[in-house]
Amino acid sequence: MPPVRRAQIVRATIRCLAQDGYARLTMKKVAREAGVSQGILHYYFRDKRDILAAALETVAADLNRRVAVAQARGSREPRARLAAVVRACLDVAVQQREVWVVFIEFWGEMPHDKRLRAINAAVYARARAALGAVVQEGIRARIFRQVRPADAAAVILALVDGVSLQLTFEPDAMPAARAARLVDAVVARYLAPGGGST
Amino acid sequence: MPPVRRAQIVRATIRCLAQDGYARLTMKKVAREAGVSQGILHYYFRDKRDILAAALETVAADLNRRVAVAQARGSREPRARLAAVVRACLDVAVQQREVWVVFIEFWGEMPHDKRLRAINAAVYARARAALGAVVQEGIRARIFRQVRPADAAAVILALVDGVSLQLTFEPDAMPAARAARLVDAVVARYLAPGGGST
DNA sequence: CTTTCTTGATTGGCCGACCAATTATCATCG
DNA sequence: CGATGATAATTGGTCGGCCAATCAAGAAAG
Structure with missing residues (x-):
């Protein structure tokens, strides 16, 4: 009970x-x-802070779960999988707006609460690891160019977060589907073979 | 007085x-x-909310100012200018940590306060316009491929915000300079001529 | 009959807002 | 120049109200 x-x-x-x-x-x-x-x-x-920490854990787990499900449903092909994850993240921000909004609220408190910071760090570490694995897979299959998977993961995560923010505060600026296509295009060009060594 | x-x-x-x-x-x-x-x-x-709204206005203006200064100092060449802006944004998140942290705190309140939302929307509109103009310039000069400047601006802004977030909560994960190079690489590849039509 | 769970009232403290009283500012005029 | 009076600025205390946390008492469960 x-x-x-x-x-x-x-x-x-x-x-x-x-x-x-x-x-x-x-x-x-x-x-x-x-x-x-x-x-x-x-x-x-014990106190209010305890409840809030538990709330952040739950919200973070919820976000992770939804994205993991979307990733599992995607094909085995790395590009398609990345696209599925991106789409899932943006959909969460739009369709599960409440959950996403609560997550953003916690960002503002993190600089002032070590515990919240730790929970968030764990969430992002997991997310980067998952994304990095997919990127790594693509590199081995010569579908993606040689990049450090950790860098690529950080970039994709940043893009998704940043676009989700804009979708959250200005929902009318762009439909979620278009945002997903935009992010996909950026990621595809970033990972596509050819071009400079940077 | x-x-x-x-x-x-x-x-x-x-x-x-x-x-x-x-x-x-x-x-x-x-x-x-x-x-x-x-x-x-x-x-x-009048009341506390009024003070907070004024605080957001000041913080936002401050961020805008710092970035504008950096942009003005950059060369005329579009790529260098974008790099300068990116670098300036990330530097603000790291060096002017306090200002940036306060800005993030306001994000959490925006869903609950129309006025804060409006201020934020104005800030982002300005930022997108400025970035879009630089991109446009690059397109005319055939340095960048044909993209919708508004899209490119949204993408760059999202990247910068997302990476700034990660730098804020996990400062040890990556030095600001490396983050700037990373973002530059993504933007460069996104805007570079050649490749698919997406 | 003991342990676990639940209640709702209580506690001390701090909150935002308000206000009467005081002080500084300054244009005007003797 | 210096007094005067209106206006603006500033103070510190007060107000009702709500906050997080505690607690004694009782209900449920086994």
């Missing part, structure tokens, strides 16, 4: 964050949203 | 945001940091 209650509280927290924002999150609202009393929150969590 | 006092308060606010974070910003701290009484804050600003 403990894990169930914890999850219930964490999910309520995420909903509150999506609705009102980090700065206006209160234990009262979380308890109300979860349908429990205020006291119970401190039975399952 | 009014404008001086306002600026004084806004600068104090930005320092507080950099130090303690958005969620822990209080009028008391701002007043203390600015070296004025609490009451004065409500004399020059």
Whole structure:
């Protein structure tokens, strides 16, 4: 029962964050949203920071899961797989807007909370490793040019994050599908064989 | 005197945001940091939100200014100019860490505040216009391939934001100079003539 | 009957906003 | 030049309200 209650509280927290924002999150609202009393929150969590850390873990895991699923569904061909991942990331930002928005909210808190930073670092390390593996595969198959997979992973991640940000704050500027094609084009040209050695 | 006092308060606010974070910003701290009484804050600003909006405006203008200066110092050659802008953006994220961190903090609040969204949209519109103009110039000179300048601008901005994020949360992962070279390589390959029509 | 779980009221403290009172600024005029 | 009075700027304290966290008491479960 403990894990169930914890999850219930964490999910309520995420909903509150999506609705009102980090700065206006209160234990009262979380308890109300979860349908429990205020006291119970401190039975399952030491304090507010604990709940927030758990919320970031959940959000991050959720994002990772969705992207992993999309990647698994893609073909074996490295280019197609990268495209599938890119598309999945951007779709999350648009369709699962709430989850993505909460994740962005945590960015602002990370400089002030070591624990949140650690969770985020783990998420990005995993993401870079997964992307790097796909790139590596493409290099071996001579589909991609010789690049350091870690560099390529960082670049792809940065592109996706940056474009997702723009889609989040100015959704009307560009449909998600077009953004995905744009990012794909950049990645394809970055990894395509030929051209300079840079 | 009014404008001086306002600026004084806004600068104090930005320092507080950099130090303690958005969620822990209080009028008391701002007043203390600015070296004025609490009451004065409500004399020059209607309420807390007003101060925060002014703070975002100042931060955004500051970022814009620094990048504009870097661009102006660059050569006339489009590729070099883009490189200068990229370098300037990444340098800001690393060297003017405080300003950049405060800007990120505002991202988390934007989904919940129309006014902050509007300010941000203006900033990005300006940035895209400036970048787009440089790209356009390169296209005319046949240095770059035919791309929609707006697309290229969005891509470069996304890359810079994404890489800046990673530099912010994991500063040891990569020195700023290497990040700049990496981004330059991606942009160069994206804009280089030849290759597919995408 | 003991352990686990849950409640809702309480606590001390800090929050943003407001306001009456005080002080500085400055144009005007004796 | 110096007094005067209106206006602008500034103070510090007060207000109701909400915050996170605690706790004693009771309900459920085994």
